[in-house]
Amino acid sequence: MENAEGIVDFAPVNDVIKGNVEVTIRPVVPDDAALIAGLFNSLSPESIYNRFLSPMRRASPELLDRATKFDCDVEFALIACIPGPDGCHAIGVGRFKCCGPDRAEAAIVVADAWQRKGLATLILRYLAKAAVQRGIYWFDSTIDPNNKKLLKFAEAVGFKGTTKYCDGLLSMETDVLKLFLKPQEC
Amino acid sequence: MDHRPWFDHYEKNTPKTIEIPELTLPQILDNTAKKWPNQRATIFEGAIISYKQLASYVDRLAGFLVSKGLKTGDRVAIQMPNLPQTIIAYYGVLRAGGVAVMVNPMYVAREIEHQLNDAEVKFAIVMDAYWVNLIKPIRDKLMLEHIVVTALADFLPFPKNLLFPLVGKKTGLVVSVEREANVYQLKEIIENRALKPPAMPSDPDATANLQYSGGTTGVSKAAVLSHRNLVSNAYQVQSWFTGMEEGKEVELAALPFFHVFGLTVCMNFGILAGAAQVLVPNPRDIKGMVNLIKKYRPTIFPAVPAMFNAINNFPGIEKIDISSIKGCFSGSAPLPIEVLERFETLTGGIITEGFGMTESSPVTHANPLHGLRKPGSIGIPLPNTDAKIVDLEEGTKEMPIGEDGELILYGPQVMSGYWNREDETELTIRNGWLYSGDIAQMDEDGYFYIVGRKKDMIIAGGYNIYPREIDEILYEHPKVLEAAAIGVPHETRGETVKVFIVVQPGETLTAEEVIEFCRERLAPYKVPRLVEFRDELPKSTIGKVLRRVLRDEELAKSK
Numbered sequence: 113m114e115n116a117e118g119i120v121d122f123a124p125v126n127d128v129i130k131g132n133v134e135v136t137i138r139p140v141v142p143d144d145a146a147l148i149a150g151l152f153n154s155l156s157p158e159s160i161y162n163r164f165l166s167p168m169r170r171a172s173p174e175l176l177d178r179a180t181k182f183d184c185d186v187e188f189a190l191i192a193c194i195p196g197p198d199g200c201h202a203i204g205v206g207r208f209k210c211c212g213p214d215r216a217e218a219a220i221v222v223a224d225a226w227q228r229k230g231l232a233t234l235i236l237r238y239l240a241k242a243a244v245q246r247g248i249y250w251f252d253s254t255i256d257p258n259n260k261k262l263l264k265f266a267e268a269v270g271f272k273g274t275t276k277y278c279d280g281l282l283s284m285e286t287d288v289l290k291l292f293l294k295p296q297e298c
Numbered sequence: 299m300d301h302r303p304w305f306d307h308y309e310k311n312t313p314k315t316i317e318i319p320e321l322t323l324p325q326i327l328d329n330t331a332k333k334w335p336n337q338r339a340t341i342f343e344g345a346i347i348s349y350k351q352l353a354s355y356v357d358r359l360a361g362f363l364v365s366k367g368l369k370t371g372d373r374v375a376i377q378m379p380n381l382p383q384t385i386i387a388y389y390g391v392l393r394a395g396g397v398a399v400m401v402n403p404m405y406v407a408r409e410i411e412h413q414l415n416d417a418e419v420k421f422a423i424v425m426d427a428y429w430v431n432l433i434k435p436i437r438d439k440l441m442l443e444h445i446v447v448t449a450l451a452d453f454l455p456f457p458k459n460l461l462f463p464l465v466g467k468k469t470g471l472v473v474s475v476e477r478e479a480n481v482y483q484l485k486e487i488i489e490n491r492a493l494k495p496p497a498m499p500s501d502p503d504a505t506a507n508l509q510y511s512g513g514t515t516g517v518s519k520a521a522v523l524s525h526r527n528l529v530s531n532a533y534q535v536q537s538w539f540t541g542m543e544e545g546k547e548v549e550l551a552a553l554p555f556f557h558v559f560g561l562t563v564c565m566n567f568g569i570l571a572g573a574a575q576v577l578v579p580n581p582r583d584i585k586g587m588v589n590l591i592k593k594y595r596p597t598i599f600p601a602v603p604a605m606f607n608a609i610n611n612f613p614g615i616e617k618i619d620i621s622s623i624k625g626c627f628s629g630s631a632p633l634p635i636e637v638l639e640r641f642e643t644l645t646g647g648i649i650t651e652g653f654g655m656t657e658s659s660p661v662t663h664a665n666p667l668h669g670l671r672k673p674g675s676i677g678i679p680l681p682n683t684d685a686k687i688v689d690l691e692e693g694t695k696e697m698p699i700g701e702d703g704e705l706i707l708y709g710p711q712v713m714s715g716y717w718n719r720e721d722e723t724e725l726t727i728r729n730g731w732l733y734s735g736d737i738a739q740m741d742e743d744g745y746f747y748i749v750g751r752k753k754d755m756i757i758a759g760g761y762n763i764y765p766r767e768i769d770e771i772l773y774e775h776p777k778v779l780e781a782a783a784i785g786v787p788h789e790t791r792g793e794t795v796k797v798f799i800v801v802q803p804g805e806t807l808t809a810e811e812v813i814e815f816c817r818e819r820l821a822p823y824k825v826p827r828l829v830e831f832r833d834e835l836p837k838s839t840i841g842k843v844l845r846r847v848l849r850d851e852e853l854a855k856s857k
Contacts, residue, residue, distance in 0.1 A: 157770075161766070163842075164841060164842055164843060165842045165843050165844075165845075166769060166780070166781075166782065166835075166842075166843040167766060167769050167770045167773055168773060168780065169773045169774075172779055172780075175841070178841060179841075187839075207840055208840070209839040209840050210839075211839050216839075217838055217839045217840050218840070219840045219841075219842070254838065254842055256754075257752075258722075258725065258753070260721050260724070260725060273690075273691040277690055277737070277750075277751075277752040279754050279784075279845045279846040279849060280751070280752060280753045280754025280755070281754070281846075
């Protein structure tokens with residue numbers, strides 16, 4: 113199925129992560145605000161900081177709006193869900209937004225209990241697939257290099273520091289095609 | 299060490315490598331007390347303690363601590379301003395084989411709780427007012443078993459010791475300490491001649507200090523500093539202060555001893571050199587400090603730029619004789635050239651600007667006192683210290699002269715690691731080299747220049763502040779939607795804290811409320827001086843808060 117711009121829409125997929133857990137990965141839709149709020153509330157302060165580079169405490173309505181209602185021409189987001197007692201339960205979200213003709217800023221957040229199971233890599237791989245369809249060939253990301261776990265992950269999946277420790281942060285980039293074609297399990 | 303470009307700029311009397319004896323800090327004090335038993339060790343409000351007396355007080359306190367069950371390596375918190383008791387407590391703990399945990403007297407309960415529990419402190423030696431007002435109320439949350447308290451008046455001479463309790467009550471500096479189990483009076487301990495010290499600690503590699511400094515994750519972490527680290531740095535500093543005579547100098551000890559700069563450059567160096575230390579418990583009292591200079595004629599004055607600046611601007615300073623000062627060490631923030639020039643004109647002395655980190659005990663660099671001093675440079679590495687500029691990404695490739703890179707340091711003063719923080723240690727100490735997190739350059743003469751910071755850190759008046767800690771406090775405020783703290787340039791403090799706040803919709807908040815909220819939860823030096831309200835914070839395309847945009851805006855404003 114293609115949308116008006118000729119971009120292939122992302123059909124929901126089921127995939128398996130470590131622990132033999134099946135997750136559904138699908139595009140974020142405006143109705144996902146409650147799911148994303150649930151994910152935010154489950155995050156440790158460290159995970160929140162790594163995602164937003166700020167120790168925010170709550171997902172404000174503005175933040176949830178931004179996370180779920182966006183211009184699909186320049187932004188794309190995926191949500192990873194598993195079945196929960198009250199329906200579906202979000203355990204990860206990944207997104208990118210264009211910041212140049214062939215370049216986008218990317219970020220992923222995974223619920224603490226579901227980290228180190230390959231979910232971030234999986235989301236990244238699907239984000240890469242969607243990015244290539246949109247003519248995006250470079251992902252940028254800004255991380256706190258003091259977070260060794262995150263730095264190791266970024267390097268393992270192919271991100272390289274592009275310099276400038278500015279305010280203690282490291283800008284990184286990766287060739288999306290390489291990322292897409294040679295996914296690493298992390 | 300092979301030849302280094304900076305060796306050509308060492309003073310004639312400064313060797314490239316110095317021999318550092320295998321001694322512990324209490325052994326240094328012991329040696330000094332034997333060499334100059336009657337030299338003044340401390341001068342406090344007119345009360346003088348000789349080195350012989352100091353060593354005997356230290357011995358008695360050590361004997362007491364061991365009698366209460368202190369074992370080698372046990373951590374002991376010390377929280378006091380610069381008083382004779384601070385030196386007695388510090389050396390007493392080390393003499394007993396303990397590890398000193400210096401606590402900033404400006405800390406609030408939240409910060410004290412974190413530090414004492416992180417260090418698993420069971421003993422504390424503190425000023426009585428801090429015990430009553432700060433520590434006792436949170437005692438249930440701590441592991442403390444034995445507390446030694448001391449009153450500010452304990453070492454005042456007659457009649458000040460009698461008058462002070464009357465005056466001090468108004469200021470909150472005088473409190474009544476209830477007699478209770480496991481709370482002891484330092485004065486009674488050091489007057490007890492029956493207390494005998496344990497065997498002299500002689501292992502230079504034993505830990506001497508858990509020296510706390512801010513942490514990137516918002517809570518402070520401790521550098522593990524051994525006796526070897528601290529003894530080495532005292533000797534290195536001594537080798538730099540050429541022209542000083544052992545057993546004869548008078549040092550103005552205004553830098554707080556709980557901070558690693560004051561600990562080494564004032565207290566430990568002073569004791570190694572057999573200097574008389576004129577104690578300044580409140581360095582903000584400039585009038586008092588100027589009076590001490592007039593009265594005791596100090597020859598050495600380690601300080602921060604704010605202190606030099608305050609003395610420069612003291613009304614009528616031109617008419618006051620402060621010419622006794624021969625050598626000054628300035629650190630913690632860049633020293634403005636006009637501040638340096640005026641202070642040197644007033645005193646006839648020389649200020650050498652240097653550099654250090656908590657992790658390196660702290661001094662690694664300084665400009666030569668009587669050699670080529672380059673304005674804006676942190677100077678050259680001290681004897682036995684190596685330094686390199688390496689690439690920012692991997693930290694493995696040495697950068698050419700004049701190019702930016704990370705400053706890395708090697709020497710006997712470099713810590714072994716952080717206390718219980720293996721991850722951070724691995725990032726910071728690699729093959730024995732300390733990765734400073736500072737972006738620097740080296741020129742063709744081997745002089746180093748700090749040009750930026752790899753860590754997100756504010757240095758205000760010599761204190762390391764991590765913006766994340768301030769952000770976390772601000773997010774606790776129910777009316778705050780978003781917040782970000784940054785460092786903005788400050789003439790004498792180097793930097794100061796400014797916060798940007800987005801208020802929750804429908805709420806109102808004032809700068810005063812924000813500052814007051816922070817004041818209750820943060821030590822004063824971390825409390826923001828400037829508050830700006832915004833509709834939103836600058837963010838990246840996907841919502842990451844961009845502190846650098848705020849900083850760039852502030853820098854543009856100041857130009």
